[in-house]
Amino acid sequence: MSSARPVITRIAPSPTGYMHIGTARTALFNWLFARGRGGKFLLRIEDTDRERSTPEATDAILRGMKWLGLDWDGEAVSQFDQKDRHAEVAHEMLARGAAYKCFATQDEIEAFRQAATEQKTSTLYRSPWRDADPATHPDAPYVIRMKAPQTGETVIEDAVQGTVTFRNDLLDDMIVLRSDGTPTYMLAVVVDDHDMGITHVIRGDDHLQNAARQTMVYTAMGWEIPVWAHIPLIFGPDGKKLSKRHGATGVEEYQVMGYPAAGMRNYLTRLGWSHGDDEFFTTEQAKEWFNLEGIGRAPARLDFKKLENLCGQHIAASDDAALLHELEAYLNAAGLPPLNGTQRDSLSRAMYCLKDRAKKFPDLIEKAEFALNSRPVVPDEAAAKSLDSVSRGILKSLTPRLQNVSWTKETLEPILTEVAAANGIGFGKLAAPLRAALAGRTATPSVYDMMLVLGQDETIARLSDAT
Numbered sequence: 001m002s003s004a005r006p007v008i009t010r011i012a013p014s015p016t017g018y019m020h021i022g023t024a025r026t027a028l029f030n031w032l033f034a035r036g037r038g039g040k041f042l043l044r045i046e047d048t049d050r051e052r053s054t055p056e057a058t059d060a061i062l063r064g065m066k067w068l069g070l071d072w073d074g075e076a077v078s079q080f081d082q083k084d085r086h087a088e089v090a091h092e093m094l095a096r097g098a099a100y101k102c103f104a105t106q107d108e109i110e111a112f113r114q115a116a117t118e119q120k121t122s123t124l125y126r127s128p129w130r131d132a133d134p135a136t137h138p139d140a141p142y143v144i145r146m147k148a149p150q151t152g153e154t155v156i157e158d159a160v161q162g163t164v165t166f167r168n169d170l171l172d173d174m175i176v177l178r179s180d181g182t183p184t185y186m187l188a189v190v191v192d193d194h195d196m197g198i199t200h201v202i203r204g205d206d207h208l209q210n211a212a213r214q215t216m217v218y219t220a221m222g223w224e225i226p227v228w229a230h231i232p233l234i235f236g237p238d239g240k241k242l243s244k245r246h247g248a249t250g251v252e253e254y255q256v257m258g259y260p261a262a263g264m265r266n267y268l269t270r271l272g273w274s275h276g277d278d279e280f281f282t283t284e285q286a287k288e289w290f291n292l293e294g295i296g297r298a299p300a301r302l303d304f305k306k307l308e309n310l311c312g313q314h315i316a317a318s319d320d321a322a323l324l325h326e327l328e329a330y331l332n333a334a335g336l337p338p339l340n341g342t343q344r345d346s347l348s349r350a351m352y353c354l355k356d357r358a359k360k361f362p363d364l365i366e367k368a369e370f371a372l373n374s375r376p377v378v379p380d381e382a383a384a385k386s387l388d389s390v391s392r393g394i395l396k397s398l399t400p401r402l403q404n405v406s407w408t409k410e411t412l413e414p415i416l417t418e419v420a421a422a423n424g425i426g427f428g429k430l431a432a433p434l435r436a437a438l439a440g441r442t443a444t445p446s447v448y449d450m451m452l453v454l455g456q457d458e459t460i461a462r463l464s465d466a467t
């Protein structure tokens with residue numbers, strides 16, 4: 001183990017479906033760790049399993065990474081493309097005496113397992129070819145097996161789990177190259193990590209046992225073992241392993257639901273990692289603070305309330321132009337109609353008063369209705385209730401007073417207060433029909449903000465339409 005080399009981390013997803021939220025968090029941890037140390041972060045698509053790997057699943061991973069802003073160095077590497085190199089290493093292990101050709105047939109192995117099960121003895125397969133004289137080798141198909149140590153222990157020094165010990169007598173001689181010449185996952189991962197110069201392997205703790213077997217390959221090849229950091233998996237709010245019944249497990253589902261990427265990054269960073277009591281932080285801070293010491297050993301539980309809360313804070317803290325840009329990407333991802341030029345202009349003027357208390361983009365869009373719609377404004381059912389004849393009369397008396405005044409909150413405030421007082425109503429009673437006339441909705445920014453964003457002519461026109 002050494003960390004003297006410049007840091008190089010990776011995410012190595014298998015493209016067999018959508019991008020899981022756990023994969024996204026693992027990618028994020030690796031990205032933060034590398035980016036905070038001037039290191040490199042690489043992407044390797046583990047597409048060795050040809051039957052289960054699909055180009056669509058690879059695309060979903062790339063889209064998920066891009067949405068979360070997790071940029072990788074160089075091209076994404078295809079594991080399958082390295083298959084000749086994997087085979088070469090398997091043969092090198094043979095040449096070093098660290099592996100052997102095993103001619104046992106599937107039927108023989110199956111028969112052994114069945115007998116062992118019946119006799120209740122160990123089903124761990126011990127190949128008779130391990131120490132066979134090559135002169136006795138038949139001219140038949142073979143697999144290459146690792147000549148794994150059968151006594152003693154393999155010790156993993158894990159940055160999260162601490163020292164973890166595996167008994168060697170419980171591990172079999174794993175296959176590294178199949179009889180068709182294709183590598184197994186266990187070999188491919190080690191060869192690729194070595195060739196890519198990976199210094200730190202940060203991944204789910206479902207791979208902890210693999211680390212023991214992989215360590216044997218590193219040792220057999222005389223390669224430097226990376227720093228291991230096996231992180232606890234994400235659990236649902238009820239403490240059970242995360243599954244669809246808890247809610248969305250796919251990264252893209254979160255994008256389609258309208259969570260902002262910065263909030264998602266913040267939340268996923270906190271999911272299993274901590275920096276004192278800090279909950280809300282920027283990605284820049286996360287890069288600076290992220291370390292392996294802050295990763296907890298207990299499984300992290302998904303907490304949708306906390307996610308929404310952080311997302312709301314990130315929306316409120318976002319730069320208006322950046323937020324508008326992200327909102328347009330959200331519309332596209334959610335399959336909603338794009339903004340036209342007028343809507344974009346008015347949204348960019350309105351953004352300052354939409355950001356508060358919006359947890360997701362749909363909340364923001366709901367509040368933005370007044371800026372997105374055009375005349376005639378059709379009030380929804382709840383808003384229509386505030387436009388009775390009395391209210392319409394009051395709005396009618398207000399309209400002429402809005403002509404020929406300077407269009408600032410300072411000027412408008414006394415006018416609205418006076419009109420409310422003259423009609424014997426509180427300001428709230430005046431605001432409701434105003435919201436209905438200007439936005440057609442009940443949940444809107446303040447009436448002043450709407451009037452200022454819409455401008456004098458449009459405000460007067462909407463009030464006239466409603467009265």
Ligand code: GLU
Nearest residue numbers: 012013014046189203207
């Ligand atoms: N391809 C493996 C997975 O998707 C990850 C392997 C690794 O990180 O070493 O679970």
